[in-house]
Each structure stands twice: as structure tokens, then as C-alpha cells.
Amino acid sequence: MNMQRLAAVTALILGLAGHAVPVRAEMLGHGAMVNAVAVSADGRRLLSASWDYTVRLWDLAKQSELKVFDGHTASVNAVAFLPDGKSALSASWDHTVIRWDLNSGKETARLTGHVNNIAGMALSRDGRKLATASWDRTIKLWNLSTNAVEHTFEGHQANVMQVAFALEDTQLVSVGYDQTVRLWSVASGKELFSLTGHRASVNAVAVTPDGKTALTGSTDGQIKRWDLLEQREIGSLPGHAAFITSIAISKDGRFALSGGGDRLMRLWDLKDGRQLKQFAGHEKPVWSVAFTPDGKRAVSGGYDMVIKVWSLETGAQIPAPKS
Template sequence: MGGKTARGMKRRDILAGLAWTAGGLIAAGGRPARADLVGHGAMVNAVAVSPDGRRLLSASWDYTVRLWDLDRQVELKVLDGHAASVNAVLFLPGGNQALSGSWDQSIIHWDLETGREIARLAGHVNSVSGLALSRDARLLASASWDRTARLWDAASATPLRSFEGHSANVMQVAFAMEDAQLVTASYDQTVRLWQVASGKELAALRGHRASVNAVAVTPDGRTALTGSTDGAIKRWDLAAQQEIAGLPGHRGFVTSLAVSPDGRQALSGGGDKLMRLWGLQTGRQLRQFAGHEKPVWSVAFTPDGRRAVSGGYDMVIKIWSLATGQSLPPKT
């Protein structure tokens, strides 16, 4: 992910590898590690679990989206349609369709049964770095390195409005406050709140001392968690538009966040090669998960809240038991 599009660049140049600095990503080497789900040829940027908890989607710097059987931990399909790194992925309700966002500036709507492209959403002029769906699945929000977030009609793929105000790359976006607001995280070190209906900026939340890489919102829509290159995870009261408290523990940058379906726990991934589980009522770390050989780049809960998924810079995906902290073997 850089400041320009990857169209026309050779795939081997992209797959040479990446490393994180306070300013972004730079070239680095790397080899795949031994892990549960292996198949991607580069770092795993994003993971998403299907609504029924049976399948997994992963997005990678190898330009592909992959569909997996979560229990058997086997690859089902490779969705190959992007012309650059795929940075974000999510399932649509029902689990038979998906969306992915890429450094090629596009968002692809996929049919997971056939593996074919249904539609392509165009409008961003730089890397699409994050995607979020409203609770009723009628609205799609996208975050981009063109310094904007955009709102789309999810059914028709029609662009509705743009949210402009950040002074640097927008990394992730989430719906909040009963889908009346958007929360965006940016390299400009701010977290911003927007009115969905008008596109108006409501607040700029300041407190991070480096790029804000990740945002997740609790199911009630009232609390946001943000993770930064400064190593901090902050919690924000969105109604009061102020910081509540942090979740201290990571050593180095924080890459990814997820909130459990019941809103009681959170997952974070970081440059310390660990995924961490937090209790949101106490703000305490409940468990840490060690097994990746390089930074943990993406995290997700399963819908039942009993398992977690992590994707890493080491090109692999792991499935974890939240109760034991152990990596789970395939079910036979």
C-alpha cells in the first residue's frame, strides 16, 4: 500500500514483501511460516468470517481473495480479479456473496458460488483500504488512500456521497450510532466522526501520536476502538466525542481490531507478532495468542464468539480457541 496505484507494476515487485514504519510501508523480505491455513503468496491483509461461521475469506498482497472452509481449514476458491493488493474483504448477508477492496482503486462484488465478479465499484482514485457494511446491509462505506471515505448503495453499487476532511490516507471505516454516523481512522493521526445522511464532519478526535490504522465499533454503536502506529489502543465515547480509556499492552504498532458479537471483548493484532484478547468492561487483557512469526495484520471473531482468526505478515492464517489460547487443528 503506497501513495500511488499499482496498475502496471509487476506482480513480483509487489510480492517482494513489506515492512511497517511510522510513515507507512517499506520493502522487506519474508518467507511463509508453518500455520493452519497456508496458500497466500504474500501478507494477509484482512480476514472475515461468514455469518454462519462455516467459511472464511482472506485478502492478500498476492492480489487474490481466498475462500476457505473454516472447520476443515482447506481452500475452496481463489478469487482472482484485482490488479493489485487486496486490502479489505467482507461477506454480504447470506454468505454467498462478498465485497473486496484493493490498491487497484476498485471494489469488487463477488458471487462466491461461482467465483465470478458480479459488479465493480469505481470512484476512488487511490488504494481502497477498508470496507464496512451497515447493519441492514443497504449501505456500504469504503476508506481510501485518496483521503476520503465514500458511501454506496450496496444493492445497486451506486455512489451516494463522499466524506472529505482528512489530510492523509484513510485506513478504515465503521458505522456507528445506529448507522447514523461513520467513524474513520487516518494517517493524519485523527479519528473523525461523520453524519451519514449529509456527509458533514461532526468531530475530529485527537490523541494518537502516529497514524491510526484500525477502527472497530461495539454492537450498540456507541463506543469505538482505535489502534495506532504509536502502539496505543484507545476507546472513545462517540456520543460524548471523547476518549474513555486505553487498552495498554502491545509493544509497537497496532494493525487491526475486532469487537465480539456480544460487545464484551475485543481482539487486536500488532507488530509484536501477537494477537491479544481484551475484556471491554474492565479494560484488561484476558489472553495473548503467540504463533505468528511476523506481525499480525488482521483479526476477526467467529459469530459464536468462541473462536478467533488471525492473518499475518508471515502469509498465513490461524484459527484460535478463545477459551484455551491454542491454535485449533482442522476438524475431520
């Protein structure tokens, strides 16, 4: 190796100081931050949504891109598989939700009604209803058979950031910039109660499979646990050193994942609130997290435009198989 080449290699290594040099264990393709990730029910495919206005479908085992869905005209902030595994939904800052045929890549329906950015969405367990959270300060409940709005939930005093179904899909939990956690009746569209405790905007919410406990994450760096039946805070998950962007709960309800501005994804034991692992590898904030259905892997999407797959047992990134 000549001296010029040695100097170049040395400069590259020094330029990476402070960051772990990653193995090839990431999915590249998006041209901007990855806002959301969702894993299919069989664990074989992944959907991602990005600030680059696209939705992408991936083979999770191969970590390879299968399809790109173009149609939104602004950042795509949420994505979900429908239970049939043949269709998907995406929600965007263009104020719309698009339904996609995963085989053809074509748009099959578009839901309109919000008058500002849609920041988050949640599907009912049977896939018949969709809840969307918007910067127009409302949540809308949609009937996916008719694509019609069944209820518009009003009460938040600022942007609504995320929503989740709770208590056997009879209620909704929403969070927003007004620092509140609100519970709503799906049947009546009425607010049931509001919870306070965060000291800054609340960006993320996830509900345990039994529907009785919610986790919320805030710009204040706190993850709080709420008993939805008793309507009170029951604990917190301390550890992140910056804002919380996303939370996911495992299918069995035993564990949670969180992502934040500290560039880390963290794994929590929900029985006692202990942090079990932290996953370092993103060069910028972790913006989205998800479990695989078998609970053995996790997926994270970042502001650094990459998607990473992790082993929950070892805490290591899972490299893509050699082609």
C-alpha cells in the same frame, strides 16, 4: 539415524530456536501477507484478502481452501460477506471494490470512483450500504442496490485507513494517517467532529454493537477507547509493544481482539480493559483478526502469509482435522 541425518535435524531445531514449533493449525495458500479476514454469519466459512492480489474462500472447520477469486490488479486490503451469504465484497489498492458470486467465483459488479488505494471498508448491518476508506483522503458511501456513490466525505488531511458504521448506522467513524478519529453523518455526508490523542497514524477502528464506543489502534502502539456520544477518550488498552494493525469486537460487545507488529494477537475484556490472553504463533506481524460469531474462536492473518485459528478459552491454536 546416521550422523549426517542427526546433524541435519539438530540444525533444523536450532534454526527454530526462539519460535514455538507450530502444530498443523494454519491455513496456507496465499503468496503474500494476509491483509484481512472475515468469518461468515454461520461461522462455517472464512474469506481472506492478500497482498498477492487474491481473495480466498475457506472451510473454517476443515481449514481447507474452497475457492480463489482473481480479478484485482493490486493488493486486496478488505473483504466482507454480504448478509445473504451468497456474495462477497473485496477492496483493493487498484482503487476498486469487486462484488463476487461465492458459488461461481465470478465477478458480478465493480465499484469505481476512488483515485487512490482503498485501505478499508465497512458494511452497514442490513448490507445495503458500503463505506470505503482511501488514500485519496476521502471516504465514499455506496448504495449497493445501484452501485452508485451517495456521498463523498472530505476532511482528512492524509491517507484514510479504516472506517466503521456507528450509532445504528446513522454515522461513520474514520481513522487515518493524520492521527485523527472523525465522525460523520451518513445522511448529510458532513463531518460532525474530530478527535485527537494518538501520536502517530491511526490504522484500525472498530465499533461496539450498540454503536456508542469506538476502539482505535495506532502506529504509536496505543489502543484508545472513545465515547462517541460524549465525544471524548475514555480509556486505553495498553500492552502491545509495536504498531497496531487491526481490531475486532465480539458480537456481544464484551471482548475485543487486536493484532500488531509485535507478532501477537491479544484478547481484551471491554468491561474493565484487562488483557485476558495473548496468542503467540505468527512469525511476523499479525495483520488481521476476527471473531467467529459464537465468540469461541478467533482467526488471525499475518505478514507471514498464514492464517491461524485459535481457541479463545484455552489460547491454543486449533489444529486442522485429519483428512
